[in-house]
Amino acid sequence: MTYSSLLFIYIFLPAALGAYCIVPKKLKNVALLLESMIFCGFMGLKMLLFIMLFCAANYIAALFIYSIRPKIRCIPMAAAILFDIVMLVSFRAEDFSYLHGFMRLSEGAFPWGISLFTLSAIGYLIDVYKGNIRADKNFVRFSLYIMMFPRIIMGPAVSYDIFAAALRKRRFNIAEIGAGLTLFIKGLAKKVILADQLYMLYSASMSGDFGSTSAAAAWLGVISYMFCLYFTLSGLSDMGAGLSRCFGYRFPSSFSYPIFSGRIRVFASRWHIQIIHWFRKYITRPLSSMTDDPLLSKLVFAGVWSLAGFWYGFSWGGVLWGGLMGIAIMTENKLRKFKLLRSNGIFYTIPVIMILSVFLALGDVSDAFRCLWTMVGGSGILADSMTAYLLRSYAVALIVAVYASTDLFRNTVTRVKNSRLGWTLSVLTPIAMLGLLCICTSLMAYSGYSEMMIIKL
Amino acid sequence: MKRTEKITAAAVMTFIIAFSAVTLFGGRCEIPKTGKNVLLDGGFSEGIMNCTAENFPMKNKWRSVGAGLSSKVGEPIVNGVYIADDRLLSVGSASLEDMDSAAEFVNDFTENYGGAVYFAAIPTSTGIYGDTLPSYLLPVTEKQQADRLYEKLSADIRKIDAYTILKMLSDNYIYCRSDTRWTSYGAYCVYRTVIQKLGFIPVSYDKYTIRHVTDSYHGNLYSRTSYMESKPDILDIYEYDDGTLIEECSGIDRDGVRRRIIPYDESNSGYELYLGEPMPFVKIRTTVNNDKKLLVIGDKSADCFIPFLTKHYSEIALISAQCAEGDIEKYVAFDDYEQTLFLVGLDSVAEGILDNIK
Structure with a gap:
């Protein structure tokens, strides 16, 4: 499902907005994550699983980087970035389609937005490594950073601090x-x-x-x-x-x-x-x-x-x-x-x-x-x-x-x-x-x- | 300017929710069934998107407006159909190599068959009127495809050049304007040559009583575009009362059930007027007293052609290469027929429909 489809505009969007509107304020992020999971699920359950695992891997890596001594932080950071790059290359480079084969995906199956969310994840890891930001313990918020459905296809690939600030300053009203x-x-x-x-x-x-x-x-x-x-x-x-x-x-x-x-x-x-x-x-x-x-x-x-x-x-x-x-x-x-x-x-x-x-x-x-x-x-x-x-x-x-x-x-x-x-x-x-x-x-x-x-x- | 934004939100959301409600609750298309693999791979997504498009309120009006807009903003090509001034034309991407496997199949068939084999490759409307298309849309013409096919067919097969006949008559109403297929008159023009090759004298044109069944037929190209400004077509029935009658006409449908067919049944819509809904096998018995039997292996072009043949044969068997799958001997014993006519559209040959049957 892409944004430019009747299914998205006339079915998914009103349903998602309606559901988001009625949930209490403190559950809005959870609701948005669930909606994003449904959106990603339209790419196939394998893709949804892949994106969830991608989120989890980066979430754990960032927490680990943040929790250890600064001198050795570069090791898990390098490993996590390498993991992200391998994932990106596996899906985008035709000569390295091993992951595609391993997941037994149908021809043309592709996790939309992988180029964008990989950059977001790498940027987040670097910022945590440098101490610019703290590793976020809230998995819902971090997952939203990676797979929030309005952002997943084309970003914008903003840094995590800008994203978190936008979440905090939510202004949900008719205007x-x-x-x-x-x-x-x-x-x-x-x-x-x-x-x-x-x-x-x-x-x-x-x-x-x-x-x-x-x-x-x-x-x-x-x-x-x-x-x-x-x-x-x-x-x-x-x-x-x-x-x-x-x-x-x-x-x-x-x-x-x-x-x-x-x-x-x-x-x-x-x-x-x-x-x-x-x-x-x-x-x-x-x-x-x-x-x-x-x-x-x-x-x-x-x-x-x-x-x-x-x-x-x-x-x-x-x-x-x-x-x-x-x-x-x-x-x-x-x-x-x-x-x-x-x-x-x-x-x-x-x-x-x-x-x-x-x-x-x-x-x-x-x-x-x-x-x-x-x-x-x-x-x-x-x-x-x-x-x-x-x-x-x-x-x-x-x-x-x-x-x-x-x-x-x-x-x-x-x-x-x-x-x-x-x-x-x-x-x-x-x-x-x-x-x-x-x-x-x-x-x-x-x-x-x-x-x-x-x-x- | 919050007022502007509020009005926009109210107007757009009302519009979206209204169409959303009608799509969800007023549709006829069922949500496709999903298996485990389809769910895992995301194949269901396309099914649901198609279903949404099919259930969308006033979809034909939307499509017609879309076709008009597309042709105004860009090239007049909608859903693989070129909107020319006076007709719709299918834009395909066939290659000459597509003809080779079909030729191989027919050659194999001829080798194992005792009777005479005839082959008529029928062009589509694009084949005859494709000159109006920009050259890049037709890298290979249907004339080139027909030549390649005939070149690859064995010498034992008698080839009928339907292309030249139809091209010469292209100023006449021989092809539907909104369909890839020929009109009854187009079929008649080819019938005259085919029937002579098969050893009969054709019924002359003036002996037929021609009846216009409808003048508002919208063909398969219209269905692909829903372009309302395209001109509808006339469907004719050619009747000639020489005393011969169709004794029996029946078919076997895809489920293997035998069904009775009424040729020229005016209660059927569109092209189904001629031989009813598409079936893998159709058998026609007539009162012609000559024991001549003909096997026709054809496609959708054959439907309005077959009635012309009923004046010459006591029995005609039609195998639809479009519907039949696998071994066609389950329908018919080939040895019972001394002549076999392949009457297949060049678009169908390019699609490889002869690969469906053995």
Whole structure:
């Protein structure tokens, strides 16, 4: 079950909210955990058992790390982190699918959110090891950190202290539910209306082999991939944040209109904010603090970006995407002294991001280079009728995608809110939300869910 | 702006709860039964999601709106169906290799069979009208598939080129607009050639009395899209009173129960008008006095074709490769039939339906 399914929206969500509403305040966390277990149970009882064991292992490890002498804490911490990494790699890397075989899982079975909750667990272990936080003795609270259903698919991967603070500051009321539902429907629309259409455009553009694909089609494919990836990730992230808010918990958003950033560095700071922050906090900073050598620091910077890329794609293409992103940020920092770059950042940022995304999209490095060769006209065909047809067919989706990637709409709403016409939002927002929900429902009405998923995290 | 949020919460939750209640209590689709393995692996999740979609109130209206929206925002492809200006077309992903195992089966059958074998590969509407589709959607055309299949069939098999016949007549109403299958007229056009190959003179078109049974038939492609703007189809019955009658028409259903079939039963909906609901085996006895018997191994395309043959044979046995499974000799003794006609849609061949039978 995903958020973008009729089963979730029309059966699970009202039932979960209703049950959460009627349980006494002190049992709300237990109720939410039980609901999360039911949600995970839809992946299969084996998956539920796996996630519960994962929680238990990390919970016990953290308590153990906290209880022993600081000098030897690194041993259980390293063992627990290794365990988490092995679990992650076993499910995500195709060459290491031993666990998949051991659990006798059906083909395609996958614990949704494993990439996110593994990072959360590792971050928690490191924080406990460093003494930044105490190991939480409350198993319900810790399990919620790992498997709370509004967070499990796409986070946000906030640190444990932020999560625990959010639990403490729970504000469960009708206004929060309204704000949460608004955010949820916004995310649902991103996923179902835009990401799914762009996924079809990406598949269509890249359907042929690169030798016979036109340069225009390859560009169209890469552009649609980047938009699709953005709307999938930010859509799921918005849905998760919206659901959390429905249950009274506020978490920061993961994306802040990154696509049309004026600098590569700004793009990086607006893209999957908590994930990039996680890598910076737990890997880049500790490693950089160990050296004063600027060259080594740069290597660390690029290396950690490679690791982040690997985390996204579990492929060499992902590694290269990350590494090149790191190099691009450092190069940009060096070249920013030129006035030309400072004033026209958007004109190089977008092409660089699009070109680098080829590695993430295709995974295989040689395929990615073939695609890049096609993009510069290497196939000998600059444009063809298929590209014209695809552009014509998906013009509306592309225009809406470009608009939705900018903050123009948000700024307009803010301006209206602060003007004399602010009251109109009270009428227009519910109508717009119902309208978007109806559109998404109609698009999911065939199979009951939104099927296209460009990335499995 | 708490007021906005409260109104939004009230409006959206009322909407969700109303549809939730109708889905839960007003549905007809039963929740799929779950075994231990299904529960462990999570397979039940998909079943419940499908069930929710099936029970969802006004699902066809939602689907129709969804189809319209999809075609406006992106490509006009919904659930594997291309919405063209004048018809719906199925978009498949068959490969030429799919034809090889079917050819192997027919060759084996021919080797062990004493009579004459005929093969007519019937294109779908996409095969005839696929030129309107963007090229990337049809990496392999049905013409190429038919050529590959015929190339792989042994020389002993007499091949009937239904594709060329139908392609030449593509300006006529030979295919349903909302279905992959042909109309009675399309079947008649192929019948003329097939029956000559089988050694008979076809009944000429002007001898038939054509009756429109319905002009609001929504076919299998419509079912996949629920696209309400697609044009409905006309289903015809071709009647020719030359004194021959169908003495007996019966079938064996999937449970092995023999059932009586009434051909051209207008109380049946859609394509079931011709030979009733799909059954693994159908046997027709006529008053034609020539002791000629024909075995047809076919698929869904055969239903509106078989009635044309009843004017020429005293007995026709139809094995539906779609419904029959395993050893087909349990239905029929092959040696009783001197001729066997394979009348199979190219989409069915690509799906490997001939692999179901032995």
